[in-house]
Amino acid sequence: MSVELHAKAGKTRLRLWLKLLKTSNAVETALRDRLRTEFGTTLPRFDVMAALARSPEGLKMTELSRRLRVSNGNVTGIVDRLEAEGHAERHAVAGDRRAMEVRLTGRGRAHFGTLATAHEEWVNELMGAIPEAEAARIMDGLDHVARDLEEKQ
Amino acid sequence: MSVELHAKAGKTRLRLWLKLLKTSNAVETALRDRLRTEFGTTLPRFDVMAALARSPEGLKMTELSRRLRVSNGNVTGIVDRLEAEGHAERHAVAGDRRAMEVRLTGRGRAHFGTLATAHEEWVNELMGAIPEAEAARIMDGLDHVARDLEEKQ
DNA sequence: CCGATTCATTTCAAGTATAAAATATATGTG
């Protein structure tokens, strides 16, 4: 009997995972789609800009890749493109010739402002089906998982 | 005052979205990592195999791409690789020369059995921080969002 | 049966992602 209970618990978690994945994919796809059709940009670029917007003094490449939890090489490419668009720029770091400080340009900051406003509205709309009280409870549950995973890692 | 309440609700949903994204990325990364290091395979290949395992009679390419919610061209590439590994095969469809039926090979079925067992254990472990009762509640909340999004789309 | 449309799939171009190797620089230890 304990075996059956255990098996059942496992299935519930598997189902929860599949639903979690499905939901976040659906929201992510919708956001990606709107960024593309309405602003001609992408989610990775938005994410990098968001990180840079929060650090006006600039971020080193490694710090950027750590915060976004993506590989170093990946950040190189995305920053390359933001730079080509004139939305970000690399600066040498005084005292460390290995490092690069990345910052939003004025144009990048302005553009990100527009994007961020739209993005927040979209999220609001897409997640609108969740009542406020429930949102708080779900966050609690996810917090447990996220914290647990961080410790593991 | 209603404006402030509205703004606050928005922020809560944005925070919920960011947490949802972070959690599912963390779980996904962990799964991807283990599939790679322990079995030398990838999540997309696992997903395709899982869909095929549920339909032993085979699936057409379009049906596969619809179920996994990825583009047609994407499925082409993944099935190409599964075929090269000897885990799946394409068959002509009697009566429709446009279509292809994809099936797991015997070897693919056996391999997937191993993968699926490990996968379920991993999910169980990774999501273990969520108590059973909470899992059910979170699923409820996510259900609302997912259903809502399907209608929209 | 013929032309238009739809459908199933592949191909293509571009972007995103990773792990691993390479490069260049910095730092610490004896």
Added chain:
DNA sequence: CACATATATTTTATACTTGAAATGAATCGG
């Protein structure tokens, strides 16, 4: 100082992903 090691970034190879174009086959209305 010299050498080992660590750090910051880029490069490379490979895979995944998308949207759009191309190809080939089916179907439908006249």
